[in-house]
Amino acid sequence: xxxxxxxxxxxxxxxxxxxxxxxxxxxxxxxxxxxxxxxxxxxxxxxxxxxxxxxxxxxxxxxxxxxxxxxxxxxxxxxxxxxxxxxxxxxxxxxxxxxxxxxxxxxxxxxxxxxxxxxxxxxxxxxxxxxxxxxxxxxxxxxxxxxxxxxxxxxxxxxxxxxxxxxxxxxxxxxxxxxxxxxxxxxxxxxxxxxxxxxxxxxxxxxxxxxxxxxxxxxxxxxxxxxxxxxxxxxxxxxxxxxxxxxxxxxxxxxxxxxxxxxxxxxxxxxxxxxxxxxxxxxxxxxxxxxxxxxxxxxxxxxxxxxxxxxxxxxxxxxxxxxxxxxxxxxxxxxxxxxxxxxxxxxxxxxxxxxxxxxxxxxxxxxxxxxxxxxxxxxxxxxxxxxxxxxxxxxxxxxxxxxxxxxxxxxxxxxxxxxxxxxxxxxxxxxxxxxxxxxxxxxxxxxxxxxxxxxxxxxxxxxxxxxxxxxxxxxxxxxxxxxxxxxxxxxxxxxxxxxxxxxxxxxxxxxxxxxxxxxxxxxxxxxxxxxxxxxxxxxxxxxxxxxxxxxxxxxxxxxxxxxxxxxxxxxxxxxxxxxxxxxxxxxxxxxxxxxxxxx
Numbered sequence: 385x386x387x388x389x390x391x392x393x394x395x396x397x398x399x400x401x402x403x404x405x406x407x408x409x410x411x412x413x414x415x416x417x418x419x420x421x422x423x424x425x426x427x428x429x430x431x432x433x434x435x436x437x438x439x440x441x442x443x444x445x446x447x448x449x450x451x452x453x454x455x456x457x458x459x460x461x462x463x464x465x466x467x468x469x470x471x472x473x474x475x476x477x478x479x480x481x482x483x484x485x486x487x488x489x490x491x492x493x494x495x496x497x498x499x500x501x502x503x504x505x506x507x508x509x510x511x512x513x514x515x516x517x518x519x520x521x522x523x524x525x526x527x528x529x530x531x532x533x534x535x536x537x538x539x540x541x542x543x544x545x546x547x548x549x550x551x552x553x554x555x556x557x558x559x560x561x562x563x564x565x566x567x568x569x570x571x572x573x574x575x576x577x578x579x580x581x582x583x584x585x586x587x588x589x590x591x592x593x594x595x596x597x598x599x600x601x602x603x604x605x606x607x608x609x610x611x612x613x614x615x616x617x618x619x620x621x622x623x624x625x626x627x628x629x630x631x632x633x634x635x636x637x638x639x640x641x642x643x644x645x646x647x648x649x650x651x652x653x654x655x656x657x658x659x660x661x662x663x664x665x666x667x668x669x670x671x672x673x674x675x676x677x678x679x680x681x682x683x684x685x686x687x688x689x690x691x692x693x694x695x696x697x698x699x700x701x702x703x704x705x706x707x708x709x710x711x712x713x714x715x716x717x718x719x720x721x722x723x724x725x726x727x728x729x730x731x732x733x734x735x736x737x738x739x740x741x742x743x744x745x746x747x748x749x750x751x752x753x754x755x756x757x758x759x760x761x762x763x764x765x766x767x768x769x770x771x772x773x774x775x776x777x778x779x780x781x782x783x784x785x786x787x788x789x790x791x792x793x794x795x796x797x798x799x800x801x802x803x804x805x806x807x808x809x810x811x812x813x814x815x816x817x818x819x820x821x822x823x824x825x826x827x828x829x830x831x832x833x834x835x836x837x838x839x840x841x842x843x844x845x846x847x848x849x850x851x852x853x854x855x856x857x858x859x860x861x862x863x864x865x866x867x868x869x870x871x872x873x874x875x876x877x878x879x880x881x882x883x884x885x886x887x888x889x890x891x892x893x894x895x896x897x898x899x900x901x902x903x904x905x906x907x908x909x910x911x912x913x914x915x916x917x918x919x920x921x922x923x924x925x926x927x928x929x930x931x932x933x934x935x936x937x938x939x940x941x942x943x944x945x946x947x948x949x950x951x952x953x954x955x956x957x958x959x960x961x962x963x964x965x966x967x968x969x970x971x972x973x974x975x976x977x978x979x980x981x982x983x
Contacts, residue, residue: 531583613652
C-alpha cells in the first residue's frame with residue numbers, strides 16, 4: 385500500500401505490478417467487508433429472536449413505559465447527559481404492585497452532587513423496564529436514500545468496556561474481518577470512532593450497482609478529525625488508488641469498489657463510504673437537506689434523513705446513546721435483503737416473519753453493554769392493530785417460540801466444541817423469562833430485558849452453536865465459520881474417503897496438491913478463472929480437519945481461501961478418469977457447468 389504514496393515518476397515496472405496486485409487484494413477485502421457487515425446485522429437479529437423467546441402478556445395502558453416517576457424537579461444541570469447512562473433500575477420489590485419512595489443519586493460527571501429528588505419506584509410486570517440510557521433519537525445524518533435496514537453503533541464506547549469487547553468478539557470471524565478492513569479504510573481504530581452508521585438496500589439502476597444485490601453505505605463519525613482530511617499520503621495508504629470527482633460542489637474519491645467522501649463542512653470529523661452511484665445519491669440528499677454543505681451542519685438534535693412515516697415514527701422511539709441499534713423493515717430481510725442473513729442465520733428468516741406477521745412494517749433492536757446487559761425491541765403498531773392488541777399478540781407468539789426453542793435444544797446432540805454453552809441455552813432463556821417485560825407505548829410496543837453483565841456474548845455464542853447443529857440444518861460448524869453441508873457426489877467416489885489434513889499455514893495451491901495426493905484423484909486449479917475475480921492461489925490459511933470426508937475438507941479449503949464463497953469445484957470425466965477443477969462460481973455459470981449439490 386505504500387506504493388500509492390510515492391511520486392509516479394519514481395515507480396518502476398515491478399512496483400506497478402505490485403500495486404496492481406495490491407489493488408486486487410484491496411477489492412477482495414472490501415467485498416468481504418460487505419459480507420461481514422451483513423452478518424453483523426444478521427447476528428443482531430439472532431439476538432432479537434432469543435430476546436423474544438419468552439415474556440409475560442401485558443395489560444399496560446398506552447403511554448406507560450417507565451418504572452420511575454420523578455416526584456421533584458431536577459435542575460437542568462443535573463439531567464443525565466447523552467453520554468452518561470441513567471442509573472440502573474432498582475431490584476424488583478418482593479410484592480407485585482408495591483410502591484415505595486426512595487432517593488436517587490444525581491451525581492454529575494465531575495463528582496459534584498446536585499439536588500437529590502425523591503422518586504417513586506413502581507414495581508409492576510405490566511410495565512417495561514426503565515432504559516439505562518436517556519439520549520435523543522438518532523439523527524441518521526448521511527443515510528443513503530432508500531435504506532431498508534440500518535445499523536447505528538458507538539464503537540468507541542463499546543470497545544472501552546470489557547464486556548463490550550467480549551460481545552464484539554462473540555460475533556465471529558466475518559465481523560472481525562469487517563472491523564479490520566474498517567480500521568484500514570478509516571486510518572484509525574474503533575476507539576476513535578464515536579458513531580458508525582450503515583444503511584443497506586437493494587442495488588439497481590437508481591444506485592448504479594448490480595441489480596438484486598445488497599449494497600450499503602457507511603457513515604463514520606470520528607472523535608478527533610481524521611488525517612484523511614488533509615493528508616493525501618494517508619488517503620492513499622487507506623484507500624489505494626482513487627480519482628477525484630466533483631459532485632454538487634463536493635469532492636468524492638472514486639475507488640475500484642467503494643468511493644469516499646469527506647464532507648467539507650465536517651472538517652475531517654465525518655467519512656462517508658459507498659459504491660460510487662450510491663454515494664452520489666448521498667451527496668445529493670445532503671445538498672437537498674443542507675447537511676454538510678456550504679458550512680451548514682446539522683445540530684444533531686433532529687432527524688435528518690427523509691424516511692417513510694412508519695420508520696420515522698420508529699426512530700422517534702429510539703435512543704442514539706445505545707451501544708448498538710438495528711432498525712428497518714423485516715420484510716427486507718425476508719426477501720431482497722436475505723443475503724444479510726447468511727450462514728446459520730438463514731434459519732431465522734421464516735420464524736421472524738411469522739413472529740411479527742404481515743401487518744408489522746418496521747421494527748428495531750437495541751443493545752447496551754454496561755453494568756447489566758440490556759436489550760430492547762421496539763415495534764410500530766399498524767393501523768389495523770392497536771398497540772395494546774399487538775403487544776398481547778406478540779406475547780402469545782413469544783410463548784410459542786419458547787416451546788420451540790426448548791424442543792430444538794432437546795433434539796441437539798452437541799458437538800464437543802461449544803457443547804457446554806448449548807446445554808446451558810435453555811437455562812439462559814429461563815433467566816431471560818424472569819427479566820423480560822412487554823407493554824404498549826402510544827402507537828408502539830416495547831419489549832425489554834435486563835440480564836447479568838456477561839449474558840449478551842454468552843447468548844450469542846450459545847444460540848449460534850445451537851442453530852448450527854439443529855437436525856436438518858444446511859450448515860455445519862467449521863472452526864467458527866459456516867459452509868454448506870457436503871452433499872453426496874456419486875460420480876466422485878474418492879471424495880467420500882475419510883481423511884485428515886492438519887497444517888499451521890499453507891496456500892490454496894499447496895493444500896489442493898496435498899488433497900489430490902491423499903485421495904488419489906487429479907485436481908486442477910483454473911488460475912485464469914480465479915484471476916478474473918481477483919483470487920490468488922497463494923492465499924495462506926491454517927487447517928485442522930481430522931477424520932472427515934475428503935469432500936468436506938475440500939469445501940473447507942475453498943471457504944478458507946475465499947470467505948466470499950466464490951470458489952467452487954466441478955467434477956470432470958475424460959476417458960473414464962475422474963478429475964476435479966477448482967474454479968469460480970461466475971466462471972462455472974458462464975460455461976454452464978453443473979456444480980455438486982450444496983454449492
